[in-house]
Amino acid sequence: MDLARTEVEPRAEAGAEAVVEGEPRPRARQRSRRGSAARLGLMAVPVAFFAVFFAYPVAAITARGLKTDGVWRFGRIWDVLAQPDVRHVLWFTTWQALASTALTLLIALPGAYVFARFDFRGKQVLRAVVTVPFVLPTVVVGTAFLALLGRGGLLDELWGVRLDTTVWAILLAHVFFNYAVVVRTVGGLWSQLDPRQEEAARMLGASRFAAWRTVTLPALGPAVAAAALMVFLFTFTSFGVVQILGGPTFSTLEVEIYRQTSEIFDLSTAAVLTLVQFAAVGAILAVHAWTVRRRETALRLVDAATTARRPHGAGQWALLAGVLAVIAVLLVLPLAVLVERSLDAPGFGYYKALTSDEGGLFLVPPIDAVGNSLRYALAATAIALLIGGLAAAALTRRDAGRLVRGFDALLMLPLGVSAVTVGFGFLIALDEPPLDLRSTWILVPLAQALVGVPFVVRTMLPVLRAVDGRLREAASVLGASPWRVWREVDLPMVRRALLIAAGFAFAVSLGEFGATVFIARPDNPTLPVAVARLLGRAGELNYGQAMALSTILMVVCAVALLLLERLRTDPRSDRTGEF
Numbered sequence: 001m002d003l004a005r006t007e008v009e010p011r012a013e014a015g016a017e018a019v020v021e022g023e024p025r026p027r028a029r030q031r032s033r034r035g036s037a038a039r040l041g042l043m044a045v046p047v048a049f050f051a052v053f054f055a056y057p058v059a060a061i062t063a064r065g066l067k068t069d070g071v072w073r074f075g076r077i078w079d080v081l082a083q084p085d086v087r088h089v090l091w092f093t094t095w096q097a098l099a100s101t102a103l104t105l106l107i108a109l110p111g112a113y114v115f116a117r118f119d120f121r122g123k124q125v126l127r128a129v130v131t132v133p134f135v136l137p138t139v140v141v142g143t144a145f146l147a148l149l150g151r152g153g154l155l156d157e158l159w160g161v162r163l164d165t166t167v168w169a170i171l172l173a174h175v176f177f178n179y180a181v182v183v184r185t186v187g188g189l190w191s192q193l194d195p196r197q198e199e200a201a202r203m204l205g206a207s208r209f210a211a212w213r214t215v216t217l218p219a220l221g222p223a224v225a226a227a228a229l230m231v232f233l234f235t236f237t238s239f240g241v242v243q244i245l246g247g248p249t250f251s252t253l254e255v256e257i258y259r260q261t262s263e264i265f266d267l268s269t270a271a272v273l274t275l276v277q278f279a280a281v282g283a284i285l286a287v288h289a290w291t292v293r294r295r296e297t298a299l300r301l302v303d304a305a306t307t308a309r310r311p312h313g314a315g316q317w318a319l320l321a322g323v324l325a326v327i328a329v330l331l332v333l334p335l336a337v338l339v340e341r342s343l344d345a346p347g348f349g350y351y352k353a354l355t356s357d358e359g360g361l362f363l364v365p366p367i368d369a370v371g372n373s374l375r376y377a378l379a380a381t382a383i384a385l386l387i388g389g390l391a392a393a394a395l396t397r398r399d400a401g402r403l404v405r406g407f408d409a410l411l412m413l414p415l416g417v418s419a420v421t422v423g424f425g426f427l428i429a430l431d432e433p434p435l436d437l438r439s440t441w442i443l444v445p446l447a448q449a450l451v452g453v454p455f456v457v458r459t460m461l462p463v464l465r466a467v468d469g470r471l472r473e474a475a476s477v478l479g480a481s482p483w484r485v486w487r488e489v490d491l492p493m494v495r496r497a498l499l500i501a502a503g504f505a506f507a508v509s510l511g512e513f514g515a516t517v518f519i520a521r522p523d524n525p526t527l528p529v530a531v532a533r534l535l536g537r538a539g540e541l542n543y544g545q546a547m548a549l550s551t552i553l554m555v556v557c558a559v560a561l562l563l564l565e566r567l568r569t570d571p572r573s574d575r576t577g578e579f
Contacts, residue, residue, distance in 0.1 A: 040394075042390045042391070042393050042394035043390075043391070043394045043407055045386075045387065045390050046387045046388075046390055046391040046394070046407075046411070046453075047407065047410075049387050050410060050411070050450075052435070053426075053446050053447075053450060054413070054414060054417075054422065054450055056425075056429050057421075057422055057425025057426050057428065057429040057430065058274070058278075058417065058421055058422060058425050059425075060425050060428050060429035061267070061270070061271065061274070061421055061424055061425040061428050061429070062271045062274060062275065062421075063271075064267050064271070064428055065267035065268040065269070065270055065271025065272070066268060066271050066272075073268070076268050076272065077272050077275070080268070080269050080272040080273070081272065081276075086256075086269070086272075086273070089251050089252070089253060089256045089273075090253070090276070092250060092251065092252065093236060093252040093253045094236070096167065096170060096171065096174075096235065096238075096250075096252070097232050097235040097236040097238075098232070099167075099171055100170075100171050100174035100175065100178070100231065100232075100235040101228050101231045101232045101235065103171055103174075103175050104174065104175045104178045104179065104181075104182060104231050105182060105224070105227070105228060105231075107175055107179065107326060107330070108175075108178075108179045108181075108182035108183055108186075109182060109186065109224075110319060110322065110323055110326075111130070111179065111182070111183050111187070111323045111326065111327070112182055112183045112186040112187035112190055113187070113190060113319075114319065114320055114323045115127060115130075115183055115187040115191070116186075116187040116188075116190035116191035116307070116308070117190070117191070117195075117307065117308060117309065118308060118309065118310070118311050118316070118320060119308040119309055119310050120310065120311065120320065126324075126327070127183075128561060128562050129327070129331065129332065130179060130180050130183055130327060130331065131180040131183075131184065131561055132331075132335075132554075132557065132558050132561050133176050133177055133179065133180060133331055133335075134177065134178070134179075134180040134181065135504070135507040135508065135511070135557050135560070135561050136177070136511060136553075136554060136557050137240065137510070137511025137512075137513060137527070137528045137553060137557070138177070138238070138239065138240025138241050138511070138513060138528075139240045139244065139511070139513050139528040139531045139532055139550070139553075140338075140511070140528075140531070140550045140553050140554050140557075141173055141176060141177050141240070141241055141334075142173065142240050142241045142243070142244030142245050143244065143338060143531060143535065143546060143547065143550040144176075144334040144335055144337065144338040144550065144554075145164075145169055145172065145173045145176070145241075145244075145245055145334055146164055146244060146245065146535075147334070147337045147338050147340075147341045147547060148333065148334045148337045148338075149161075149162065149163040149164050149169050149172075149245075150162060150163075150164035150169075150245075151164065153337070154337050164245055164247070165245070165246065165247035165249055165250075167246075167250060169245040169246075170238075170241060170242055170245050170246055170250065172330070173241045173245060174231075174234075174235045174238065174241065175330065176330055176331060176334060177234070177241065178230075178231040178234055178235070179330070179331060181227055181230050181231055181234070182227045182231065185223055185226055185227040185230070186220060186223045186224055186227050188223075189219075189220060189223040190216075190220060190223075191307055191308065192307070193216060193219055193220070193307070194307075195307055197215050197216075198211045198212065198215045198216055199211075201214065201215050225287075226288055229284055229287055229288040230288065232284065233281065233284050233285070233288070233415065233416050234415075236252070236253075236277075236280065236281075236284070236416075237252070237253070237254050237277065237281065237415075237416050237418070238252050238254060239252070239254040239255055239258065239419065239420065239513065239514045240513050240514070240528070240532075242254070242255050243255055243258070243532075244532075244535060253273050253276065253277045253418070254277070254418055254419070254420060254514065256273055257270050257273050257274060257277070257418050257420045257421060258420045258514075258517075260273065261420060261421075261424050262424075262518070270421070270424075273418075274417075274418050274421045277416070277417065277418055278417055278418075280416075281413065281416030281417060282409075282413075282416075284416065285409055285412050285413070285416065286409070289408075289409065335554060338547060338550055338551055338554065339551050339554075341544070341547045342544065342547035342548040342550070342551045344544060344547075345544055349544070350541070350544035350545050350547065350548040351548045353366075353541060353544070353545055353548075354366045354367040354545055354548055354549065355367050364523055364524075364525075366525075366530050366534070366545060366549060368524075368525075369525045369526055369527045369529070369530040369549065370527060370549075370552060372520075372524050372525060372526055372527075373510055373526045373527040373528075373553075374510075374556075376441075376444045376445050376448060376509065376526060377445075377448065377506050377509040377510040378506070379442070379445035380444075380445040380446075380448035380449040380452055380505065380506075380509035380512075381449075381452060381502055381505045381506045381509060383445060383446065383449035383452075384449040384452030384453045384455075384456050384501075384505040384509070385456055385498070385501065385502055385505065387449065387453050387456075388411075388452070388453040388454075388455075388456025388457045388460065388501065388505070389456065389460065389498070389501075391407070391411055391453065391456075391457050392456065392457045392460040392461045392464055393464065393486060393490070394407070395407070395408055395457070395461055395464075396461070396464045396465055396467075408457075411453060411454055411457050412454050414450040414451055414453065414454060415451065415454050418514070419447075419451070419512070419513075419514025419515040420514045420515065420517075420518070422447060422450065422514075422515045423447060423514060423515030423516065423517065423518035423519050424518050426438075426443055426446075426447060426515070426518070426519050427518060427519065430443065438519075441524065443519050444516055444519055444520055444524075444526065445509070447512065447515040447516060447519060448508075448509035448512045448515075448516065449505075449509065450515075451508050451509065451512050452504070452505030452506075452508055452509050453505075455501065455504040455505055455508060456501040456502075456504070456505050459497055459500055459501040459504060460494060460497050460498065460501050463493070463494045463497040464490060464494055467489065467490055467493050467494075471489050475488065475489055500564050503560050503561075503563060503564040504564065506560055507557050507560045507561065510527070510553070510556065510557060510560075511527075511528055511553070511557065512526075512528070513528040513529065513532065516528065516529055517529050517532065527549055527552070527553045528553070530549055531546050531549050531550050531553070534546035534549065
């Protein structure tokens with residue numbers, strides 16, 4: 001009904017509150033109970049989905065590792081943690097995540113300032129370019145840096161320098177991957193801080209640095225903390241980058257879980273490492289939720305369009321040039337080298353080789369992985385939109401209790417819990433009726449959707465919360481059901497955010513690797529799995545085909561991101577969430 005726009009909106013401004021406040025108490029309580037029932041109904045499907053396809057597989061693989069003859073062996077936890085090799089893995093996982101986070105903040109914070117405060121030609125395109133690495137599959141990132149830093153790479157050819165199988169390759173790849181997290185999170189808030197507050201401090205005699213330290217930095221603190229925590233989370237659970245660039249020398253918890261599961265078949269050690277990672281991720285997400293709540297409630301913000309100015313003075317132009325140079329060298333160069341290496345063979349030889357299955361590595365030509373990945377990603381996107389949309393609708397009200405806040409935290413867990421554990425858990429748990437799914441195609445989209453749901457929720461939730469609650473109340477008073485309120489009031493306002501959420505879910509589903517590597521069948525490989533298998537085989541042809549497939553995957557993700565950026569920066573658009 002257009003009532004949401006024609007009749008309800010005026011009532012919401014003039015008299016909806018009076019109508020609602022004037023209701024008899026029994027009717028108000030009845031509406032409150034209806035609202036609570038509707039919320040629980042919206043939560044039911046996401047809770048069931050996560051219980052069956054996340055909690056159950058993780059619990060099954062953990063139980064398989066810690067139970068012997070039906071008896072829990074919790075003493076195995078201390079036995080595993082006492083092993084020197086395991087302690088070394090824990091130490092390396094932690095310190096490389098800390099180092100990656102510090103290096104990312106050091107390199108990306110100037111970029112956040114430039115995007116927040118400067119207005120220059122090509123800014124929106126450059127913002128999209130900066131964000132492309134974040135949505136790229138980790139396999140593509142690892143392959144790009146291998147082409148730049150590895151044997152026969154650009155540095156090796158020019159100066160004889162190789163950084164693959166060193167920690168520096170891992171750290172630089174992590175900065176490449178997470179640069180956009182800092183620019184988007186910190187820069188997004190920085191652009192909405194009123195610059196007149198800092199100018200007032202300078203008029204009172206404070207130096208430029210003192211004004212920034214006492215006025216701007218405290219305001220940015222929660223955003224910097226939130227960005228740092230997210231970078232730490234992504235690097236703490238790093239898999240594809242470390243697997244490709246670290247070689248046998250370096251191993252994070254995620255890589256070690258994969259090694260213990262697929263190569264050594266020591267499920268008890270893998271289960272203990274999964275529990276350790278689960279506890280660490282839970283703590284990180286709890287702290288992140290606290291910083292987000294501080295960021296939402298502690299600041300008064302202004303329109304970002306009013307704070308950006310053209311650079312003036314040699315210092316600001318030098319800063320802009322420095323940031324552009326960092327973007328060119330750190331973000332653009334690895335991808336350019338990847339494309340160049342894929343074209344090394346004359347006449348697009350590596351691309352043509354993708355149409356042949358003569359190598360015996362796959363049961364089908366490698367190029368079939370493109371179609372497989374697109375089909376899987378589309379199905380995963382549909383699932384993620386359904387589950388994430390229902391979850392976001394359930395979380396719309398800010399005055400939710402602990403149960404709903406716990407549900408919110410549950411939705412974020414797939415970003416940090418071992419995808420390797422989830423993938424292997426699918427094989428262990430979903431192999432008996434009525435959930436015998438191991439031989440079905442839907443298994444891969446289900447695993448990919450688990451990663452896509454958090455992006456859908458975080459993109460849609462701020463938009464849903466920005467909808468004036470009086471519109472919903474007025475529509476309810478006029479007799480609209482909860483479903484009709486959602487369809488006629490909320491949906492028209494969040495349509496753009498829904499499209500952006502779909503784009504992010506599609507991109508992350510397309511690049512999912514940790515779980516898919518276990519469950520993708522040899523006759524239906526995905527692009528990341530095909531790239532990893534080609535890199536694992538010796539020979540120039542296999543290496544070139546890996547570069548070609550990675551380039552195809554990069555182009556698909558980049559096109560999706562550019563379309564998202566066009567939607568996000570449309571002048572008619574409203575808020576579009578954290579991403």
